[in-house]
Amino acid sequence: MEKRECKIGKVLKVLGLVLVALALVVGTDIEADAKKKKKIELTEEEKAMFDKWEVKPKKRAKAVKDMRKRPKFVGATKCNGSCHDAYYQAWAKSSHGDTFSLLKPGTRKEAKERVKLDPEKDYTTTPLCLRCHTTGYGQRGGFKPAGSMNKKGKDTSTKIDPDEPNKEQVGCEMCHSAVGGSQFRAVMKSSKGNFSKAETERYGQRWDYANVCTRCHMHKNTPFKPEVHDKYKFNFEERKLKVHQVAEYWNEDNEDQKLEKKDDRAKEVGQTEKTPLVIEDFKINAAGKIRFKKGTKPYNTKTKIFIYQ
């Protein structure tokens, strides 16, 4: 009899503890929620924009939080998700979706020899090459080559999945966004694509496509210049047509992702088209680190200012 009472006592005790723990967890959750909600106040401008997009009040705080985050590269697979499947599939099959392999030994021997690069050398960790053959190298959230480590010696190199091209290639963000995906992604999701060019430029989207290509093509740091071979001449109007050959990638599962406003938008002229953003000038310093020349980054993360030409 005594033993049984003891057991019941124990059970009650344990139950009590579980209840207390639960109360604590739920309690702090509510507190944290309250804190989060308190902190975020929408500006009049933000309110007006969400009203226009008919964004549910519940979703506004989260979207604004993302928009105000420090810019960071997120990678092409994040643009795929449930949003741009056809664009992602087409990109993965395009030249830009396979730029990393060109840095491996034995690839494009003739082209490398022509510019006095060693065709047997592994360039997959060479900073100069990574700048133009991967996404966001040397910048927040950008590609990190094999052997990258943090201060504690932990491996921080970007995982590469051969079936899902991502930051190791020339991804979406290298052409579309000056400041990485975090803010602009929130705009796209909230607006469901129903935005004007001007509205997205405020959050780092750029429309100066012809200009942005010169980050790599015709850049003074590329070894593959027209002087070396005619095929490196860059005709924007011709090349543009090859960037997104999406037509054959639409199907039952993704056709709802077609952008209704795309053609209307094409008629607008964005600020970035009128006065294009600057193109980065960079060099690799003695320690092998990429350094952007002062004043040549299109977006200053500290002052949150875009630099136009």
Ligand code: HEC
């Ligand atoms: C400033 C940007 C830039 C840098 C730096 C750069 N590349 Fe490239 N690379 C490009 C561009 C742009 C092309 C495509 C040129 C074209 O097709 O018109 C290219 C093409 C290539 C090709 C294919 C050429 C062909 O004709 O098949 C190879 C191989 C290559 N790069 C390797 C490298 C290596 C190795 C490095 C580092 C030593 C490097 N690249 C540095 C921009 C760059």
Ligand code: HEC
């Ligand atoms: C090499 C540069 C480049 C890369 C990389 C790139 N794009 Fe584009 N993108 C363009 C250009 C140029 C246009 C305009 C011409 C067109 O629509 O084909 C465009 C247009 C678009 C549009 C239509 C926008 C509109 O409303 O007018 C979408 C959506 C898009 N890209 C998504 C993506 C996604 C998703 C990725 C990555 C998987 C990607 N892009 C990678 C250059 C690029």
Ligand code: HEC
């Ligand atoms: C971050 C660097 C980078 C940017 C920005 C970039 N490219 Fe490229 N592009 C490359 C590299 C590297 C290759 C070489 C791929 C190969 O040879 O397989 C390439 C290849 C291409 C090709 C395939 C070659 C061909 O003609 O069939 C086209 C087309 C092209 N780029 C168009 C563009 C356009 C248009 C833009 C601007 C909207 C642009 N690129 C912006 C790096 C870049």
